[in-house]
Amino acid sequence: MLGSDRRASHTGSAAAVARPRPFRVDVQRRNDVTIVQPQGELDLATVQTLQAALDGVERAGRLVLDLRGLSFIDSTGLHLLVALDRRAQRDGFRLTLVAPAPPMDKAIQVSGLGQALPFVAADDALGHCPGESSSGPDDGLG
Numbered sequence: 001m002l003g004s005d006r007r008a009s010h011t012g013s014a015a016a017v018a019r020p021r022p023f024r025v026d027v028q029r030r031n032d033v034t035i036v037q038p039q040g041e042l043d044l045a046t047v048q049t050l051q052a053a054l055d056g057v058e059r060a061g062r063l064v065l066d067l068r069g070l071s072f073i074d075s076t077g078l079h080l081l082v083a084l085d086r087r088a089q090r091d092g093f094r095l096t097l098v099a100p101a102p103p104m105d106k107a108i109q110v111s112g113l114g115q116a117l118p119f120v121a122a123d124d125a126l127g128h129c130p131g132e133s134s135s136g137p138d139d140g141l142g
Helices: 002-018 047-055 075-091 106-111
Strands: 024-030 033-042 062-066 070-073 094-098
Touching: 024 047, 033 047, 033 075, 047 075, 062 075, 070 075, 075 094, 075 106
Parallel strands: 033 062, 033 070, 062 094
Antiparallel strands: 024 033
């Protein structure tokens, strides 16, 4: 009886921890810089939400996609990153990507996209924009 009580307790705890938080995308605009921050799991079920937010970005000189709020990314999310990089090259805007923290960045690193795409450290994400400072109290990435 004790073994089954322990198993039930463990299963209940695992179910509470495994429940994903709802996916959302925050978009901020500063001069010609647009910052897009997805939160939650980026996968087949949510990739269109992020795609719609990115498609809604117009006339950005620079797009910062901050992935630090992701708790998961699958191959559809990786494909979106590659397509966004191609779009930036085609449409002539500067793309800056901020990778999620380890271990959430594993898919990016294993696929080689960490070296192939324009990833930067979070502290450097806004540091190269004229008129913008990453040292201010609200840099939009913290």
